[in-house]
Amino acid sequence: MIASKLNILIGILFEGKAKSMADATDIGYSSISRWRNGKATSSDELIKLYVHGISLDWLFDTENYDIADMFARNDAGNKLRSRMPAAMQYTSQERVMMVNEKSQIISATVNKLE
Numbered sequence: 001m002i003a004s005k006l007n008i009l010i011g012i013l014f015e016g017k018a019k020s021m022a023d024a025t026d027i028g029y030s031s032i033s034r035w036r037n038g039k040a041t042s043s044d045e046l047i048k049l050y051v052h053g054i055s056l057d058w059l060f061d062t063e064n065y066d067i068a069d070m071f072a073r074n075d076a077g078n079k080l081r082s083r084m085p086a087a088m089q090y091t092s093q094e095r096v097m098m099v100n101e102k103s104q105i106i107s108a109t110v111n112k113l114e
Contacts, residue, residue, distance in 0.1 A: 003038045005059050009070055010036075013083050025052040053080035 010032075014020040018036065022029040027045050035041055050056050053076030058069045067084075071077035 001062055002041060002059055003036050005065070005070070006032070006035050008065070008067060009054065012067060013080060025049065025054075027052075050074075051076060053077035 010016060010018055010021050014024065018032045019029055021027070022032050025048055027048050031042070031045050046056060046059075049059070050072050051074075053072050053074065055070055055072045055077065058064055058066075058071075061069075071081045
């Protein structure tokens with residue numbers, strides 16, 4: 001579980017480079033490599049992930065793969081979120097609401113034109 005989510009996170013935020021993540025989080029590259037391969041994680045290094053903006057709730061949640069939830073609710077998480085493309089920053093519920101709102105606007109406009 002951690003391995004697949006870590007790979008998602010590294011792919012999106014660090015251009016797929018574990019070394020870039022290691023440099024940005026002060027977590028050893030070998031530790032990140034072990035995690036990506038499904039090996040053990042140390043609690044000290046997990047805390048570093050949180051301190052650097054990664055949500056541990058998201059990381060350990062076996063059902064939530066919504067990338068907008070990968071960020072810790074702290075300043076570092078907000079900073080990391082800003083590295084994501086704008087369209088990916090919203091939760092799936094927020095994206096559905098935006099689509100529904102736009103659909104309603106389009107429908108109203110079409111009705112006015114008829």
